[in-house]
Amino acid sequence: MRKILLLFAISFLAKTAVFAQEDILKKLQNIAVVDQKVMMPMRDGVRLATDIFRPKTDKPVPVIFSKTPYNFNSWGNGEMNPRTYQAALEAVSRGYAYVVQNERGRFFSEGDWDILGPPTTDGYDAFSWLTKQAWCNGKIGTIGCSSTAEWQMAVAALDHPSHAAMVPQGFGAGVGKVGEFWEQGNWYRGGAQQMLFTAWLYGTQNDAVRPQFPKNATQEELQRVSRYFDLATEMPPVDWSKGLRHLPVQDIIKNVNGQKGVYEKMIVRKPNDPEWFKGGLYHDNMPFGVPSFWFVSWYDVSSAPNLALFNHVRKNATDPQVRDNQYLVIAPTLHCAYKRATENTIVGERSVGDARLNYDEQIYAWFDHWLKGETNDFFKKTPRVQYYTMGSNKWQSSETWPPADVEMKTYYLNSGGKANSLYGDGKLTLQAPSKENKTDEFAYDPKFPVPSYGGNVCCTGNAVQGGSFDQHQMETRHDILVYTTEPFKEGVEMTGQIETTLYVSSDAKDTDFTVKVIDVYPDGRAYNLDETILRARYREGFDKEVWMEKGKVYKLNLSPMVTSNYFAPGHSIRIEISSSNFPRFDRNLNTGGNNYDEKDGIVAHNQIHHSAAYPSQVRLPLLKTK
Structure with a gap:
């Protein structure tokens, strides 16, 4: 029946x-x-x-x-x-x-x-x-x-x-x-x-x-x-x-x-x-x-x-x-999912509130x-830029992108040399690092890349589910370096372009360096906001390829990330650094070859330097304190 x-x-x-x-x-x-x-x-x-x-x-x-x-x-x-x-x-x-x-x-x-x-x-x-x-x-x-x-x-x-x-x-x-x-x-x-x-x-x-x-x-x-x-x-x-x-x-x-x-x-x-x-x-x-x-x-x-x-x-x-x-309109959604926003919009597994427009x-x-x-009221009613701030979960407006009341603040990577994983000693601080050159090291094996978990992506079938997901289990890997601010006593809004400069070295001719920016909740949940990557051979420009030499330190300016997110009191900003985010990006096989026609890779032993001479850093677009 x-x-x-x-x-x-x-x-x-x-x-x-x-x-x-x-x-x-x-x-x-x-x-x-x-x-x-x-x-x-x-x-x-x-x-x-x-x-x-x-x-x-x-x-x-x-x-x-x-x-x-x-x-x-x-x-x-x-x-x-x-x-x-x-x-x-x-x-x-x-x-x-x-x-x-x-x-x-x-x-x-x-x-x-x-x-x-x-x-x-x-x-x-x-x-x-x-x-x-x-x-x-x-x-x-x-x-x-x-x-x-x-x-x-x-x-x-x-x-x-x-x-x-x-x-x-x-x-x-x-x-x-x-x-x-x-x-x-x-x-x-x-x-x-x-x-x-x-x-x-x-x-x-x-x-x-x-x-x-x-x-x-x-x-x-x-x-x-x-x-x-x-x-x-x-x-x-x-x-x-x-x-x-x-x-x-x-x-x-x-x-x-x-x-x-x-x-x-x-x-x-x-x-x-x-x-x-x-x-x-x-x-x-x-x-x-x-x-x-x-x-x-x-x-x-x-x-x-x-x-x-x-x-x-x-x-x-x-x-x-x-x-x-x-x-311009910037919505807190996946690719082409503007009209799927609801009273409780879930992007990945994070709720960003009522994002309808x-x-x-x-x-x-x-x-x-x-x-x-x-002659209608479009220009009277419609701001130049409408953008949604996650965390505070609200639509905001501005005459420019980014908003004029944003200023770039530099946070430096710091550690005692053991920033590996969530349980390491990596910190993001406003204080510049000391003269002593400390390094964080990890091995990147293209046979065992860091898997993509959520992210700013589309069209990969079942390989990657886009959106914001709790990264803290991923951060137990030794080949992920983790740098985190102290929890904020007062809420902080980050809206605009996030710039990253890393000082790196490797024993490989070529390798990749990846970055994620993350909102860390007081209970330890860590939600990804944006991500980027740089293939080291292109550090001097995408019109040339320059190989790395073992023992030398190189400056890398990665392609900027972007977001609008409110970090409530008790939350922290976190930066993850690794050398893979796969299959969001293809794996660098570390040989210095074409990569697209190669089957076999080698392990790269990579270092992130942070000192007065090598001030690895992120520049964050934070709303000015009023």
Whole structure:
């Protein structure tokens, strides 16, 4: 009887879902002209599959445009997929045409796919085509998160006259080089590969040999067959907690029988490879021509370079209207999880309180101003920067990032030479170290790397769960150095960029150094806030490789971290230092070789120095005491 009831409940829920989907489509058809599988021509003749939903009106309307490598076919396995229809219904009901397009080489679109959908001119050509349509008022806004956001910056550099505004969310993989960050679309952090792309490309890249629709297929034919198939690959599931351990790194996708595609050519590139500067990435030597409403997450893979780009555009855009119309939201969530915030938002295993925000209201007010020319209250009601401070669990605002009332305070690494593990004697102090050069030592064996536990990451399958997790069990390892402040008597807010300088030595030609910043609770729980890494060979710049010599001390300035966190009375700030954070970052095999084509590594014996001559330190953005 219980089994029968369960089957009845499942059947009822399935039918309810179908009715809900059909209801969305009916509502959309009542108010919109639905034109699907429009094959939009690019300048080289390649056609990109495009779905257009526009209000039933004789008046021209503005366009909200989304371009993506992901499947937006409204039908899958013979059933309707309502996600595209839901987005279209919202836009059309507000007086916009909603246009979604696949990058070249994806699904119904013709051509060969490359990451971020080069050539960049495809975006420009799409804008030109749309503005020629009688139903378009000549104003286009772009929107999207992750891969539907990351192409927007490079297109903004082309400054198409119709590209009136954009809303990029979780956009880090579109940032090539900005300021001190040479991440090349999040492929690197500090010269170490971010392994998220290995797992992501397994499920995303096209095989060199794959089925394709004929180039002469008509719109009507493509609409008909879209109910049956859409060229979406069905990749066998992979246990990435094991799959990412395979060596050499360049063969990881091959080892799990994945498709042959762009991964094989990208994995061999170094941070300064000319190929990074040819595709869809935005670099800070490019112009920028679009008012932008940026969305960033504290536990995304690229918070620091994202914020660096926001500041870069505000400072360097040549058009004052563009320069002065950059707005920013920073949420305490995972990648693209803004709207998943609840009254009790849990990120990993840490509660950060009620982190909800009226995202849709703000986004559409932004578009209404720039695309419809409405005089609304967006600029009166919306602060330049809205950021969420964890710990105090509240939204705050500022005219700048970081806020003007933040000052950098230097904390020095100190110990008696035994900072290894949670039980060592490592301290963070405002007092500079003595003249005596003390060192903390640990052995880094790439066969037994420090495992990633939580963190600022996405897209790694089951290999890494992003977010904030209690690190204190991890800190019992001898190959993690732990430095902690005394508990604060009064609460301290840390908001902004965290800078780290280490003085190091090693018996290896090359090795990595990793840093985490942590909020330590009075009961010993230790929640990670952000993390970074530097491959020592790039200590003099990412355009060169310089090897280490045994017995010499080297200065390392690591890529900055960033957060906003309130340390309540009794809490402490902690810095963890090690040489691995795997599989968040690939393991350095310590040989000085290419790393991506190597199977065997060696153990590196690494030292952190702290003295008057070698003042290893972190510079923390603390709110000024009032």
